[in-house]
Ligand SMILES: Nc1ncnc2c1ncn2[C@@H]1O[C@H](COP(=O)(O)OP(=O)(O)OP(=O)(O)O)[C@@H](O)[C@H]1O
């Protein structure tokens with residue numbers, strides 16, 4: 001069976017628990033009072049039976065209009081009083097006081113046996129005869145050795161007890177309903193501080209804590225150490241303090257690392273440029289140089305070109321991380337796409353290149369060099385990470401204030417396990433293939449950082465074939 005969510009809340013459970021406890025108490029009180037009342041009333045009947053001491057039964061001996069007797073004496077007997085006289089263990093006479101006088105009671109054989117079995121000790125016991133309703137009877141031994149049984153009806157006792165139960169049921173139902181409402185209100189009131197704790201915790205949970213500088217002004221207002229909820233609130237506040245400290249330390253660490261990356265790549269630029277320049281210079285010497293030396297110089301030159309590109313990429317990322325403002329000018333994105341695609345065509349003539357451009361030129365505000373780099377990185381990926389003959393489509397569109405740039409290819413696609421992290425730095429889907437293609441894994445990180453710096457975003461839109469999608473605001477970031 002499924003419990004509805006509302007019934008699982010602490011409030012609902014506490015309220016239900018209180019009501020159930022109260023209902024059990026009411027039940028115990030009800031049963032107790034009914035039992036006590038019943039005992040008391042039956043006790044009173046027994047007292048009456050003891051007081052009458054078989055007087056009515058004794059008068060049954062005198063049958064009316066015989067020997068001048070005046071018959072059974074019903075005087076002082078309550079209507080319903082039953083009397084029986086037994087001689088030698090068998091019933092001789094049985095009669096009952098009725099409104100108009102005394103009348104005989106027709107007894108069955110079973111009734112006679114039941115009456116004969118009543119011990120003549122004067123004590124009250126309950127008996128049910130088929131001729132009568134439930135009765136309380138007591139038997140005493142008469143003067144001449146006969147047994148005199150007197151009975152009083154239990155009906156009125158049962159009626160009184162039933163009435164009590166009815167009244168109690170009504171009263172308890174009203175009390176339970178009122179108590180339920182009151183308990184719900186009270187529990188709600190008592191749990192209000194807990195809700196404030198939960199509200200604080202969920203506000204904190206919504207804060208962007210993943211990176212950067214984080215301010216956590218949220219604190220729980222109820223911190224009375226004398227209450228349990230106050231202790232929870234105080235503990236949560238202490239924890240928030242620790243988390244805030246840890247986040248501040250993390251931010252400082254991130255800052256240091258970012259500055260280190262920026263400084264290191266900046267410092268590396270000059271020596272790398274010098275190596276490259278010297279290698280080029282040496283290669284231009286016209287005097288005969290041994291071929292191994294020429295080959296080595298060629299390698300030095302090629303690798304220093306690659307290294308200076310890498311250093312530039314690192315420096316750009318470090319600057320974008322630090323939130324350095326980019327240039328902010330109108331940029332004709334259509335023009336950039338045309339140029340970049342024709343460059344890509346020249347670099348990869350074996351691929352089939354296609355452009356889908358809107359009629360109107362698309363303009364954004366931003367840094368033309370960085371945006372060119374963004375497009376070039378995506379096109380370079382579509383060229384270097386796919387086999388020759390791959391169809392690459394560059395699609396530019398404007399949809400409701402957003403520029404959408406799609407670079408799609410029908411190459412091998414990105415393995416599913418890498419789709420999450422493909423935009424991270426130094427991540428390459430196929431290590432062997434990419435290294436052969438000369439990739440370092442910074443291209444997509446730059447695409448994402450440049451898009452973000454322009455107030456847009458970059459994502460992998462489809463994956464079985466690759467579609468990288470960059471969205472930028474038309475007006476620029
Ligand atoms: N169009 C694509 N088709 C298949 N795989 C791709 C495609 N684009 C990117 N990838 C995969 O994503 C990885 C990361 O790309 P990214 O551009 O960040 O790095 P890279 O191309 O390896 O190196 P870099 O661009 O820095 O020279 C690539 O190594 C490649 O495995």
Ligand SMILES: [Mg+2]
Pocket residue numbers: 377380381439442443444
């Ligand atoms: Mg790349």
